[in-house]
Amino acid sequence: MALPETRSEQLARALEDDICAGRALPGMRLDEQVLAQRFGTSRTPVREALKMLAAQGFVEIRPRQGAVVVGLDVRQVLELFEIMAVLEGLCARLAARRMTPAERADLMAVHAECQRLAAAGDPDVYYAMNTRFHEVIYAGSHNRQLEEETRRVRNRLSPYRRNQLHQLGRVAKSVQEHDDVVRALLEGDPDRAESLMRRHIGIQGDSLSDFVSNMSTPQAVSSPPPALAGTLGRPTIVR
Amino acid sequence: MALPETRSEQLARALEDDICAGRALPGMRLDEQVLAQRFGTSRTPVREALKMLAAQGFVEIRPRQGAVVVGLDVRQVLELFEIMAVLEGLCARLAARRMTPAERADLMAVHAECQRLAAAGDPDVYYAMNTRFHEVIYAGSHNRQLEEETRRVRNRLSPYRRNQLHQLGRVAKSVQEHDDVVRALLEGDPDRAESLMRRHIGIQGDSLSDFVSNMSTPQAVSSPPPALAGTLGRPTIVR
DNA sequence: ATTGTGTGTCTTGCATGCATGAAGATGACT
DNA sequence: AGTCATCTTCATGCATGCAAGACACACAAT
Numbered sequence: 001m002a003l004p005e006t007r008s009e010q011l012a013r014a015l016e017d018d019i020c021a022g023r024a025l026p027g028m029r030l031d032e033q034v035l036a037q038r039f040g041t042s043r044t045p046v047r048e049a050l051k052m053l054a055a056q057g058f059v060e061i062r063p064r065q066g067a068v069v070v071g072l073d074v075r076q077v078l079e080l081f082e083i084m085a086v087l088e089g090l091c092a093r094l095a096a097r098r099m100t101p102a103e104r105a106d107l108m109a110v111h112a113e114c115q116r117l118a119a120a121g122d123p124d125v126y127y128a129m130n131t132r133f134h135e136v137i138y139a140g141s142h143n144r145q146l147e148e149e150t151r152r153v154r155n156r157l158s159p160y161r162r163n164q165l166h167q168l169g170r171v172a173k174s175v176q177e178h179d180d181v182v183r184a185l186l187e188g189d190p191d192r193a194e195s196l197m198r199r200h201i202g203i204q205g206d207s208l209s210d211f212v213s214n215m216s217t218p219q220a221v222s223s224p225p226p227a228l229a230g231t232l233g234r235p236t237i238v239r
Numbered sequence: 240m241a242l243p244e245t246r247s248e249q250l251a252r253a254l255e256d257d258i259c260a261g262r263a264l265p266g267m268r269l270d271e272q273v274l275a276q277r278f279g280t281s282r283t284p285v286r287e288a289l290k291m292l293a294a295q296g297f298v299e300i301r302p303r304q305g306a307v308v309v310g311l312d313v314r315q316v317l318e319l320f321e322i323m324a325v326l327e328g329l330c331a332r333l334a335a336r337r338m339t340p341a342e343r344a345d346l347m348a349v350h351a352e353c354q355r356l357a358a359a360g361d362p363d364v365y366y367a368m369n370t371r372f373h374e375v376i377y378a379g380s381h382n383r384q385l386e387e388e389t390r391r392v393r394n395r396l397s398p399y400r401r402n403q404l405h406q407l408g409r410v411a412k413s414v415q416e417h418d419d420v421v422r423a424l425l426e427g428d429p430d431r432a433e434s435l436m437r438r439h440i441g442i443q444g445d446s447l448s449d450f451v452s453n454m455s456t457p458q459a460v461s462s463p464p465p466a467l468a469g470t471l472g473r474p475t476i477v478r
Numbered sequence: 479a480t481t482g483t484g485t486g487t488c489t490t491g492c493a494t495g496c497a498t499g500a501a502g503a504t505g506a507c508t
Numbered sequence: 509a510g511t512c513a514t515c516t517t518c519a520t521g522c523a524t525g526c527a528a529g530a531c532a533c534a535c536a537a538t
Contacts, residue, residue, distance in 0.1 A: 004302045042523045048290045055294035079384040086325045145318040281493045
């Protein structure tokens with residue numbers, strides 16, 4: 001019984017995915033007509049999708065000026081990380097008390113995979129498994145609203161996290177921090193799980209300056225890669 | 240230079256306000272045509288507004304079946320309270336370190352007003368000032384994203400909080416907890432401010448069962464007040 | 479060279495039209 | 509009476525049409 005999905009929802013998901021995956025860079029113009037053609041619909045569902053994304057903070061619609069992928073400056077990214085840290089921290093806290101045995105087993109399995117891939121050394125492959133690791137903990141919170149909320153913030157940040165793991169030694173550190181979190185979770189220690197997770201997500205001390213200096217911009221400064229210019233929309237200068 | 244606001248944005252704000260203020264009860268049907276007439280527009284901006292509200296979790300759009308104000312069950316409300324507690328906690332933590340002298344003065348002033356109104360005894364009047372108290376702390380976090388996010392969760396919960404303060408002794412307890420938070424904030428103690436705020440928002444122990452037993456329903460069970468039935472949309476049974 | 483003005487073009491915002499599918503009503507049958 | 513099937517009605521989802529506002533370019537003036 002495939003629940004029916006309207007075009008506007010499909011478009012919203014597709015566009016959100018483009019943004020999260022970095023195919024649509026911050027600052028990129030999202031032209032209604034172009035998108036309509038690309039997806040083979042009229043402008044109406046495109047507009048509705050853009051409105052939804054705007055309501056969630058993924059795009060910005062300036063009246064009469066069209067929609068652009070939201071570009072976050074350093075400050076805003078750090079603000080979102082502060083939020084992310086407490087949300088993931090809460091996930092961990094709740095998960096420590098609520099995960100079922102099956103979920104705990106799952107967590108251990110995914111964690112083991114993370115360790116394996118970390119040793120293998122490809123940051124991008126690790127990135128995917130890292131995401132799954134966190135997802136397991138979201139689910140372990142047994143709090144759907146929290147799960148959705150956390151994922152939404154995570155998605156909003158994703159364009160800016162892409163390269164985080166490419167930093168030297170970052171993967172190793174990440175997996176070590178996971179290990180500590182897992183231990184606290186399996187021991188059922190909510191306080192420690194929360195505080196370790198907050199530290200894992202939070203950007204402090206050296207990590208902060210590292211992150212800031214590395215982040216600069218996926219911000220499509222003047223024009224995005226030509227390959228995408230035609231497919232997603234017409235690029236414009238970010239003001 | 241009044242920034243131009245599109246009809247769909249106006250409608251979205253108006254509808255969100257109706258929901259938060261309890262004029263549109265959970266489960267109430269939001270008929271596009273009725274709303275269009277009520278606001279003197281065509282269905283298009285109404286639809287766009289509904290999509291935005293749906294993206295933020297205020298309404299639910301079932302394909303081909305129209306939009307209804309989201310009705311949260313007890314479980315979902317508790318889930319949101321868990322989120323609310325950490326978000327407000329973070330606000331308090333950050334505010335403890337970041338509030339300017341002017342903001343601190345503001346906080347004290349509002350708190351004093353709260354104390355005065357609490358003594359006066361009208362829960363509804365206190366409710367308004369209580370909201371302002373929390374808003375001051377949101378702003379004090381100096382984190383815009385957090386401010387917005389927290390406000391959004393608060394708004395989603397507002398239909399269910401309306402009567403919380405009507406509970407005997409609840410106002411007095413609330414203002415006392417505020418007092419503790421204010422002290423921690425003014426002393427610049429982030430840890431204490433956060434944990435006190437979390438406890439203030441969180442529903443634990445007796446408060447939990449009190450809340451649950453009192454909450455039961457804004458859920459528009461069968462039909463909302465007739466006065467509103469015509470103005471907001473046609474009521475239907477919640478399935 | 480830079481700034482201001484006018485015009486043309488184009489996109490957005492909203493209104494309207496139409497087909498699809500859902501809810502409700504009617505009626506037949508058990 | 510109760511249950512099921514068909515039909516009617518109507519709201520939604522999407523396409524299209526049109527006016528208003530924004531951008532870009534050209535040109536004039538300082």
